Amino acid sequence: MFDLRYHVASLAAVFVALVLGIFVGVGLSGRGFVSDAERENLQSRIEELRGERDDAVARAQAAGVRGDALDTYARTSYPDLVRGRLDGSAVGVVFVGSVDQGVAETVRRAVDDAGGRVTTMRALRVPLDAEAIDDTLGADPETRDLAGPDNREQLGRELARELVTGGPDRVLDRVAADLVEEQSGVATRALDAVVVARPARPQGGETQTFLSGLYGGLAAARLPAVGVDQADDKVSAVPAFRRSGLATVSGLDDATGQVALVYLLAGSRSGSYGLGQGAVDGVLPAPPTPRPGE
Secondary structure: OOOOHHHHHHHHHHHHHHHHHHHHHHHHHHOOOOOHHHHHHHHHHHHHHHHHHHHHHHHHHHHHHHHHHHHHHHHHHHHHHHOOOOOOOEEEEEEEOOOOHHHHHHHHHHHHHOOOEEEEEEEEOOOOOHHHHHHHHHOOOOOHHHOOHHHHHHHHHHHHHHHHHOOOOHHHHHHHHHHEEEEEOOOOOOOOEEEEEOOOOOOOHHHHHHHHHHHHHHHHOOOOEEEEOOOOOOOOOHHHHHHOOOEEEEOOOOHHHHHHHHHHHOOOOOOEEEOOOOOOOOOOOOOOOOOOOO
16 A cells, blocks of 8 residues: 555644634634734635645545555566566575564565575564673684674674675674574575564664664675565664665565565665655666576
């Protein structure tokens, strides 16, 4: 469904202003506190507000019709649009916070429909248990230089590298007991693409610094890395993903968002797409360049 939040907010503001104008006008005129000229000005303003209200209603209705038509087109065309785009690709999924089963299933289905496979999933526990992680890292000479609050961003970048390269995972293996809440799949090969979702609330302090390093490390890897959200997420993670350089899809729960995800994972130009308010680069990226032999 098309995101109508902007239209609804505009409409609500017009209604509030209109109601206030009517009550003020009626109240003052009833007490004889305003002149005829002032009353005419007030009535004219009320009529203007009514016109703005009607325009906002019309825009919202038109946007809804266009959004419904686009989503219907995406649903009916979806199989042809994604078929074969990810043939043989290994895709990893990283959750910041507990696994969102709806997101996990949507990503898995989209990747499967495009011919790829979700090979690994990791859910990272936040906020960080900084003391436990530092004790673990500090106990090994090979990881000691990643311990401490001044090294949170570097820790995030190192974990990002290990998450996509397929091992050996010298850091991730050591901190898994303190950092990894849930995991599935074994990284027997480097990933071809990675999806990031943040079911957890926004973080601050050392955890925020760590996540900035994680997102930035994934964005810097030589593979498509896409951050996603859903239309009903109370607080979107898309702005944080974008700041770190990740491609993004707003509204993964729409068919249009799933097509955008597949295109980005298949190598379309990075950007922020979908139907949510964070989709600053449009609804869909241009289709990826076909692979040799396709």
